[in-house]
Amino acid sequence: MVIVVMFGCLLGYGVFYYPDWGDAESPANRHVSRYYIENTVTDTSVPNVVTSVLADYRGYDTMFETTVILAAGLACFFLLKLKKQEAPLCRMYRHIMSGITLRIEKGGKIPEDSKSFERIDSVWVPHDLVIKMTTRIIVPFLQIFALYVITHGHYSPGGGFQGGVIFGATSILFAISFNLRTASARMSEKATAISGCAGVLLYSGTGALCMALGADFLNYGALAGTLGVDQVSARSHGILIVEIGVAIAVSAVMVWIYYNLSSAGRQNEGL
């Protein structure tokens, strides 16, 4: 506690030396950022300065940031995933018409995919029709909005990270309102892992392609010949490609971390 107060006093003492709030001439606002604001439209024809700085002027940093997200997903996977388990000891089925729950022990006869039995977990609750129908209606619109945010990052606030998180959140919403098994049937864990790696590969692949065409790594101007446009538009298209790669990686890793965390590695139950 004493340490915290001392640290706070130290920081408070530093407050005196800060520049005024909103000063246009403070040291943070000079130098490089002035160049970025004044020259982004002539260099890249992308009005959103944040996107152009993130994906073009500082694109190398963003590539490693995407790799950090992938590394976090991998760390969660390796920490929590258990070894391959045999079939669980008992399964539970519920007769839809009468509401009777069957509990079938090991070695019993399991009703196959029949229409009158549904498989439930131990966290099943009744009266969830409103949630299920609402989620089913709203998730497609959320995904379209996420795609809009990703691709419109050039002209409005948005971009790859923001749209990717919204897209991942739609899958997590689906997994929360239904059960984890239904969501895993739609988007399996293997698919999320492969998509995460594919997003990072898309980003680095664009950079490698620029290098193979003769320019520096991640210098999108080299794509001008391949895409058939002039230099400035080539940088704009290059930004779009890497933003799509980032969005794929971010959404896949969000869902992957959720799958691993919510079921503690077992991936058959959970919320």
Next chain:
Amino acid sequence: MADLFMSGFISQYNFIGVVILVMIGLYAMIVKNNLIKKIIGMNIFQSAIILFYISAGAKKDATIPIIMKGRDVVHAADYINPLPHVLMLTAIVVAVATLGVALALAMRVYLQYNTLEEDEILDIIRKKDKEITESK
């Protein structure tokens, strides 16, 4: 003299707010016993740092950093500084990633020791160490 001092101090209330949040986050990380509370303290600390950078990039009478249509000459004083926003996007993403890994680690600790209180975990570890050194 004293009121000049206080006005210079109070007018930068954004930085004072950041300092208070940093102190709250540090307090939660150091003093609290539960692991989940420590993780939440880490998150508060990260949010405070993000707020600090964003507030340092604001400018008076400036708008969001999206170049308005139809301007030929762009003045940098019309738009707020985009560079802290870009760096803090990275910081937010890293915060989410470390939160995910921290929660996975906490889950592992719980599965191993069956408790999430730090002093109980340290007691169990000390007992195991004593048993190992005594049995040698």
